[in-house]
Every structure is written in C-alpha cells, then in structure tokens.
Amino acid sequence: QKEVEQNSGPLSVPEGAIASLNCTYSDRGSQSFFWYRQYSGKSPELIMFIYSNGDKEDGRFTAQLNKASQYVSLLIRDSQPSDSATYLCAVNSRGAQKLVFGQGTRLTINP
Amino acid sequence: NAGVMQNPRHLVRRRGQEARLRCSPMKGHSHVYWYRQLPEEGLKFMVYLQKENIIDESGMPKERFSAEFPKEGPSILRIQQVVRGDSAAYFCASSPTTDGGGYTFGSGTRLTVV
Numbered sequence: 502q503k504e505v506e507q508n509s510g511p512l513s514v515p516e517g518a519i520a521s522l523n524c525t526y527s528d529r530g531s532q533s534f535f536w537y538r539q540y541s542g543k544s545p546e547l548i549m550f551i552y553s554n555g556d557k558e559d560g561r562f563t564a565q566l567n568k569a570s571q572y573v574s575l576l577i578r579d580s581q582p583s584d585s586a587t588y589l590c591a592v593n594s595r596g597a598q599k600l601v602f603g604q605g606t607r608l609t610i611n612p
Numbered sequence: 613n614a615g616v617m618q619n620p621r622h623l624v625r626r627r628g629q630e631a632r633l634r635c636s637p638m639k640g641h642s643h644v645y646w647y648r649q650l651p652e653e654g655l656k657f658m659v660y661l662q663k664e665n666i667i668d669e670s671g672m673p674k675e676r677f678s679a680e681f682p683k684e685g686p687s688i689l690r691i692q693q694v695v696r697g698d699s700a701a702y703f704c705a706s707s708p709t710t711d712g713g714g715y716t717f718g719s720g721t722r723l724t725v726v
Contacts, residue, residue: 533714544718545717598707599670600657
C-alpha cells in the first residue's frame with residue numbers, strides 16, 4: 502500500500518462546476534496535510550494546508566480532513582480553465598520534516 | 613524578497629559525468645529540502661539539511677548522490693557518474709522553522725542525461 506494515494510485521473514470537470522480531489526494516507530501518525538498545485542513544467546505551489554478534522558475554506562478552495570477515515574480532500578468551486586493542473590496531496594508525520602507526496606491528480610477544466 | 617533560487621534551470625550531462633545542482637533558500641530560511649520528480653510521478657523526498665548538518669537523508673540513493681549546506685553559500689546536490697535514470701526534475705524547498713508547515717519550492721533543475 503502506498504503511503505499517500507490519489508486517483509491519477511485525468512479528472513475532467515466543466516467550467517463553473519465543483520472539482521473534487523481525493524487523497525488517502527496510511528500513516529495514522531500524520532499530522533499535517535497539504536495540497537499543492539503543479540502546472541506542466543513548473544514547480545509545485547502550495548494552495549492549502551489543514552491540520553484539524555473538518556473543513557478549511559480559502560476563497561474558492563475548501564480542504565476537508567477526516568483523520569478517522571485517513572482521508573483528505575480538496576474542493577474547487579466555480580472551476581476555471583486556469584485551475585487545470587496536477588494537484589498533489591502531501592502528508593507530514595509527527596516529528597518528521599519530510600513531506601510524503603501522492604502521485605497527483607491531473608485536473609482538466611473544460612470551457 | 614526573492615524566493616527559493618535554483619540553478620541551473622536546465623542541465624544536460626553525458627553518462628558518467630558529474631551534476632551539481634545549487635539551491636539558495638529564501639532569506640531567513642535555514643531548513644532546506646531536496647525532492648526528485650521522475651517523469652509522470654510525484655515528488656520523492658531525498659534529503660533534509662540545516663546549515664552544516666544533514667538531518668535526514670533517508671531518501672537519498674546509497675551511491676553517487678550527496679548533499680551539503682555549508683555555513684556560507686547555497687546548498688549543493690551532487691550526482692556523480694550520472695546515468696540515464698537520473699534524468700528528472702530536482703526541486704529544492706526551504707522553510708523557516710520545523711513546525712511542519714508547507715514548503716516553498718524553487719523552480720527546479722531539469723537534469724537530462726544523454
């Protein structure tokens with residue numbers, strides 16, 4: 502079992518709709534959870550982080566964390582073509598400084 | 613306030629040569645991390661350094677790879693005797709503390725071994 506798993510996609514969503522990206526992790530000691538966006542040929546860009554169970558909203562983005570189910574998700578409301586990118590889920594364990602990344606989900610927003 | 617600076621952006625090496633990748637962290641950041649991204653794959657942790665110390669090198673291949681972060685100057689990731697399988701994007705990230713917060717990544721070095 503991979504430490505952090507994401508559906509590689511591609512995920513295709515019409516413009517204006519809600520894009521839902523999912524991630525599961527295996528280490529119950531994980532404490533911090535991050536979503537990065539990576540455009541083709543570019544470096545990853547941090548867009549959201551969440552530490553506590555529940556929802557965290559920032560503009561059109563909402564991160565959701567359920568530690569009991571070891572599940573974290575990212576919702577993108579009012580999807581725009583500029584949201585088309587690969588979204589990487591990353592997890593940080595207690596006492597460790599390294600991030601463990603999932604393989605990424607490729608998202609395409611169709612005009 | 614400049615971000616994390618990596619150079620070169622692109623590096624081409626022949627098999628058997630050495631590759632040296634440089635990373636200057638953001639101002640005030642004393643923690644540096646190196647990650648590698650193979651084509652169509654996610655990022656894989658390689659090494660975590662603080663000034664003059666390697667803290668965690670659990671992701672570094674046992675041979676040919678080394679990293680340093682000297683008291684003065686940038687962090688260096690060194691790959692000796694490169695092979696085609698070393699072709700990848702190498703990203704450096706930095707952080708100011710060890711609170712487990714998200715990193716800021718540099719623009720990366722794309723290494724191509726021919």
